[in-house]
Amino acid sequence: MIPIRAAFAAAVAAVALAQPIAAVADKDAKRSIAILEFRGGSDAVPQIGTRAAKLLRSKSSLRIVDAEEARTAKGGRVDAAIAKCGGEARCVAGVGRVLGVDEVLLIGVSEFGDVILTLQRIDVKRRRVLSRVAEALAPGQDPDEETLAGYLRRVLPKEDFVRHGTIRIKANVTGAHVTIGGEQRGKTPMEPQRVIAPASYDISVDKAGYVGFRATVDVPPDAVVQVRPVLTRANDAWYKKWWVAAIAGTVVAGAVTVAIVATRDDPTDVDVNVPPFGGLATFR
Amino acid sequence: MEITFLLPESAELSPIGTNVTLAEVALVTDVPGESPQRFSVPISDGSNGLNLGRLPVADGVRLSVELRAPSQRLIGYGRSPSPVDVVADGVIQIEIRLRRPFAYVTGGAEIATYDAALEPGFPYRGAISVAPVPLAAVSTFAGDELVTVSANELRLVSTSSHTPMEFSPVPLAQAPNSVALSPDDQFAIIGHGGATGGISIVRLADVRGETAAANFIPMGNVTGVDASMGVPDEDPPLAFALIDGIAPDVECATAGTSSIVGVSVANPSEIVLTVAPGLGVSDFAVHPVSDAMALAAPCASSWNVKAVRHHADPTDIIDLQELGRATRIAIVNDRVWSVGVQPSSGTTGARLIVGAVGFDRTGVTVLELPEAEERALSRDFTGPGQFAELAMNADALFPLDLAVLPGEGHVAVLTRGFYHGNEVVGTILGIPTLIVPEMTITAFEYQLIDAGSGTPVQRVRTMCDLDWSHDAYLDDFACTTVPGQDIVPNPEFAPRHLSVLNGAR
Numbered sequence: 001m002i003p004i005r006a007a008f009a010a011a012v013a014a015v016a017l018a019q020p021i022a023a024v025a026d027k028d029a030k031r032s033i034a035i036l037e038f039r040g041g042s043d044a045v046p047q048i049g050t051r052a053a054k055l056l057r058s059k060s061s062l063r064i065v066d067a068e069e070a071r072t073a074k075g076g077r078v079d080a081a082i083a084k085c086g087g088e089a090r091c092v093a094g095v096g097r098v099l100g101v102d103e104v105l106l107i108g109v110s111e112f113g114d115v116i117l118t119l120q121r122i123d124v125k126r127r128r129v130l131s132r133v134a135e136a137l138a139p140g141q142d143p144d145e146e147t148l149a150g151y152l153r154r155v156l157p158k159e160d161f162v163r164h165g166t167i168r169i170k171a172n173v174t175g176a177h178v179t180i181g182g183e184q185r186g187k188t189p190m191e192p193q194r195v196i197a198p199a200s201y202d203i204s205v206d207k208a209g210y211v212g213f214r215a216t217v218d219v220p221p222d223a224v225v226q227v228r229p230v231l232t233r234a235n236d237a238w239y240k241k242w243w244v245a246a247i248a249g250t251v252v253a254g255a256v257t258v259a260i261v262a263t264r265d266d267p268t269d270v271d272v273n274v275p276p277f278g279g280l281a282t283f284r
Numbered sequence: 285m286e287i288t289f290l291l292p293e294s295a296e297l298s299p300i301g302t303n304v305t306l307a308e309v310a311l312v313t314d315v316p317g318e319s320p321q322r323f324s325v326p327i328s329d330g331s332n333g334l335n336l337g338r339l340p341v342a343d344g345v346r347l348s349v350e351l352r353a354p355s356q357r358l359i360g361y362g363r364s365p366s367p368v369d370v371v372a373d374g375v376i377q378i379e380i381r382l383r384r385p386f387a388y389v390t391g392g393a394e395i396a397t398y399d400a401a402l403e404p405g406f407p408y409r410g411a412i413s414v415a416p417v418p419l420a421a422v423s424t425f426a427g428d429e430l431v432t433v434s435a436n437e438l439r440l441v442s443t444s445s446h447t448p449m450e451f452s453p454v455p456l457a458q459a460p461n462s463v464a465l466s467p468d469d470q471f472a473i474i475g476h477g478g479a480t481g482g483i484s485i486v487r488l489a490d491v492r493g494e495t496a497a498a499n500f501i502p503m504g505n506v507t508g509v510d511a512s513m514g515v516p517d518e519d520p521p522l523a524f525a526l527i528d529g530i531a532p533d534v535e536c537a538t539a540g541t542s543s544i545v546g547v548s549v550a551n552p553s554e555i556v557l558t559v560a561p562g563l564g565v566s567d568f569a570v571h572p573v574s575d576a577m578a579l580a581a582p583c584a585s586s587w588n589v590k591a592v593r594h595h596a597d598p599t600d601i602i603d604l605q606e607l608g609r610a611t612r613i614a615i616v617n618d619r620v621w622s623v624g625v626q627p628s629s630g631t632t633g634a635r636l637i638v639g640a641v642g643f644d645r646t647g648v649t650v651l652e653l654p655e656a657e658e659r660a661l662s663r664d665f666t667g668p669g670q671f672a673e674l675a676m677n678a679d680a681l682f683p684l685d686l687a688v689l690p691g692e693g694h695v696a697v698l699t700r701g702f703y704h705g706n707e708v709v710g711t712i713l714g715i716p717t718l719i720v721p722e723m724t725i726t727a728f729e730y731q732l733i734d735a736g737s738g739t740p741v742q743r744v745r746t747m748c749d750l751d752w753s754h755d756a757y758l759d760d761f762a763c764t765t766v767p768g769q770d771i772v773p774n775p776e777f778a779p780r781h782l783s784v785l786n787g788a789r
Contacts (some may be wrong), residue, residue, distance in 0.1 A: 082704065211319065211321065271338055272311060274287050278298075278300050278329075
């Protein structure tokens with residue numbers, strides 16, 4: 001059994017590599033893909049289509065239509081049509097067209113001694129297979145989530161696994177320069193900014209004559225994070241002004257508590273952290 | 285760097301307590317030679333702590349922390365009591381006391397407290413009981429204490445609990461009319477009016493050590509005080525006194541001239557500077573760490589907000605801003621805030637004007653508030669749906685005090701207004717009859733004003749004195765409120781002095 005599975009997998013891998021991965025995740029709109037099952041008389045790896053759809057919903061930027069949704073939309077005709085197609089790409093693309101999706105990921109399950117699991121990515125418009133992955137599984141073997149995710153990553157473009165969120169910046173002044181994650185994004189007012197998610201972004205909003213705004217926001221996938229920078233007028237430091245006599249310097253030795261408790265190597269700046277507050281220890 | 289936030293235990297006083305919702309924490313960093321930077325973090329709960337970005341390694345960094353509500357309203361503020369040297373090879377631990385931006389108003393039987401953190405609809409009025417009744421109060425730069433002065437003593441009040449601290453009161457030689465603190469929170473300067481007036485200086489550390497005594501220095505009729513750091517800065521702080529300041533409601537034709545004198549707290553009997561602008565000055569403020577001074581000269585023929593360098597050239601009085609009859613003044617960083625009045629005309633009533641300008645005359649801001657208004661309600665009608673109400677615009681309006689809230693998002697003012705209503709003649713049963721008598725209202729008010737829009741967001745009338753001629757058909761009137769205005773429960777009081785926690789005046 002094991003040698004057969006290895007040989008088969010190697011052959012299919014070669015096929016997959018030979019297929020050009022043409023589609024790239026659209027910059028702004030979500031690509032839609034139907035996840036459908038085709039079973040050649042095998043009941044192995046049950047719910048594999050549903051599991052794949054769930055995985056893709058959590059890990060990709062695709063809009064997923066699973067078999068249940070397809071049945072809800074088009075009734076039992078979908079299962080019958082897929083069975084009738086017998087895995088033929090042009091026919092499956094027709095089903096995808098009826099479902100209104102861009103692509104169909106057809107997951108086939110059949111048995112030749114081993115259980116043969118195939119994943120075909122079919123372009124609905126061009127009615128052809130874009131990529132294909134096949135794996136031989138021992139009878140009774142069910143791929144775990146990580147393994148299944150590995151199959152999906154092989155059959156789908158890597159860009160599909162980049163998810164996005166949106167940062168909407170609404171400042172109280174116009175003409176302020178906005179930087180997100182170190183990248184200049186333009187001036188306020190500005191359109192919502194699409195960013196890779198989940199991720200944390202440093203945001204800065206600056207305008208001459210105003211106190212710069214700095215913030216760090218966590219952007220979850222598919223979320224819109226609204227940031228409302230309030231820029232207040234910055235007045236040049238008093239010690240630069242004409243009226244100041246030559247007395248610039250520290251105000252006084254005050255009551256601030258300063259204690260060196262640890263060391264750092266960074267010569268230019270230091271982290272600012274605030275311990276939990278609101279507890280008994282911070283009452284005063 | 286680790287910043288520990290210290291908060292009042294009372295939920296009504298804490299910036300993360302009752303009736304406020306935390307949405308954002310911002311660290312404002314002022315590094316010498318650079319523009320201030322703000323780093324803000326959305327946060328609703330401090331139980332996990334937070335990261336406030338990174339600070340450049342530099343000496344003399346000033347830090348302040350702002351807590352804001354979802355509406356961006358300031359609900360808490362605190363600052364490092366002195367500049368911090370940020371070093372690369374160590375973690376600096378500092379503590380910042382965060383407080384709600386309370387306004388404290390004296391003049392009544394208690395210190396009236398108005399919580400500027402609260403959105404409309406929440407109970408923002410409170411009181412602090414201190415005996416004897418304080419006449420003036422000012423908060424420390426660190427924000428932890430309120431220094432109050434009554435007719436004969438100085439006391440400390442905790443901003444964490446709004447209760448007097450346990451230290452013994454310090455006796456004062458005369459009744460005070462004003463109080464200010466040196467920027468290092470080391471000295472309280474108390475002003476005393478009248479021909480035998482002067483200033484008293486009290487070292488606050490001695491108050492806490494139970495060894496304090498007020499050092500009285502006769503100067504004559506002191507009407508206002510302030511303090512700055514020494515010149516040069518290693519010298520002891522300077523105490524300033526306004527001598528013969530003119531009242532906000534003075535008739536300019538009879539107004540005299542004023543002067544400001546400065547003394548070192550270390551040797552207060554020796555006057556080290558005198559500013560004599562040759563005008564009547566109603567208020568002044570000094571920059572905490574430079575020799576800049578701002579003056580309100582309401583009777584000046586023009587440019588009644590003025591500036592002077594009290595050490596470099598105290599004779600060179602510089603015009604800063606034209607603001608109708610500016611009577612009160614405050615300095616925030618390098619900006620001068622003032623409040624004046626646009627007088628009534630034939631068709632419009634008097635209104636407040638709030639101005640701000642940099643010492644270099646840039647960044648001019650002028651806010652015109654709505655016309656001041658009070659109303660009188662006839663009590664002669666008792667039937668349902670029957671009433672007669674008279675709305676009166678102000679004939680005259682006088683700003684009594686001004687304070688700028690931390691962050692400069694709001695200003696607080698105290699005012700006294702005079703309102704006059706003409707008689708109304710009508711016909712009853714065909715007979716010409718005086719229906720509504722001529723009447724006057726004298727009203728005192730506290731207002732919290734949005735500095736962006738000039739809109740009052742809190743209004744408390746602390747006193748309304750209504751008088752009318754008793755010769756009309758309607759002969760029983762009482763003050764009533766205008767929309768958005770609250771009134772104090774009895775007894776009413778004429779406010780004397782205003783201070784805002786962590787604010788400027």
